[in-house]
Amino acid sequence: MRPRSDCLLFLLALIPSISAQSLNTVLQQQNLTYFNALVTANPSLFTSKNTTVLAPSDAAFAAAAQQQTGANAPIYDIPSLLSYHQLIGTITLKNLSNAQQDGGEVVSTMLKNATVVNMGGVSNVVGVPSAMQLGTQGTASNTGGSNGQQIAVQGGLGRGANVTAGDFVFDGGLVQIIDQVLDIPDTCSKTLTLNNVTAFVQYLSMSFNLVPSSGISNPDPVGFYDNLTEVTCFAPDNTAFAAQAPIYDNLNTQQLSAAMGLHIFRGVFYGSETPSGSILAPMWGNGTKGFVFERNSSGMFIGNSQLIKSDWMLKNGVVHILDKPLNWTEAVPINSSDPAFSGYGGPINGSSSTTAGASPSQTAGNSGAMGRQTYLAGGISALAFVVGSALSVL
Known part of the structure; x- marks a missing residue:
């Protein structure tokens, strides 16, 4: 019989081999066949340490394969999709639950490729909705987190997922299992159109004064802000615009541009990260006035409008859905003494009290990722095909 001290040393020596399981091993143990196939086919994407992998279940992939294809269906670049499912940092279920109870949070991902992310060098994010958002916006409905609240994450295209199980240790960090495949953040117009928030896109398309006039014969306001x-x-939302359609439908180009310009802000202002009381200055107005952002027990508000949906991630920022349009009469003056907050993406104007509101003449960002050769046409059905092909290597 071994001495007790020798047995203890022997058991301790086994711990590294037990805890340092590979990602593939953990995925196999949890029957995550489809995601494991993609990981096996792209091993170079999973070499980082101190990460958290959001691994969709097999049922999530099966459901994704049934999604309707078409012009607005997801188009998957598999390496980017996998990078978006990797969070920077080892994030436990307790961390996620605490963030949810403390007002929400955004977490950086490994997706930073400039061909699909236009965030000024900052990686794209996954949102952790607050308990208030889950309760008022219907992001999730099952139970499982703290206080009986489901732990949820928010991705692109206005869609999210529930965390169903997790804290599975592998040699690079943790695995958390989710019940949906997260969509890569896309443009504002595509995200809104997919979610039937079409009136905003329609009115913006006619706001020609929001686009630099020099050298442009056919201004495209929607494309300009999709790529800024x-x-x-x-x-x-459409209901909000329908209530004011008699007003908006009779505005001339200058008036419509002014009205729509109040709804676009330079800087990335996530609802969960923007301090309550911040004054956010829109693109229209030269930064002299802005709208007060507030968060309380009833929800989140900007001016007199409530955010009825929030933190829909974009490739170049974020979009929130309001219950009514913003009005210039609700704006307040911006003073140099106001607290400075320039948004999650980094300072836009270090001397400003808020985002100063860049002029529409500012140069647009990258033109997007549709030319990337690794893009897979056909939307989610292509993802199902790739997963099926990858299974053959297991």
């Missing part, structure tokens, strides 16, 4: 680096849109 670091942008936040506050988009009223």
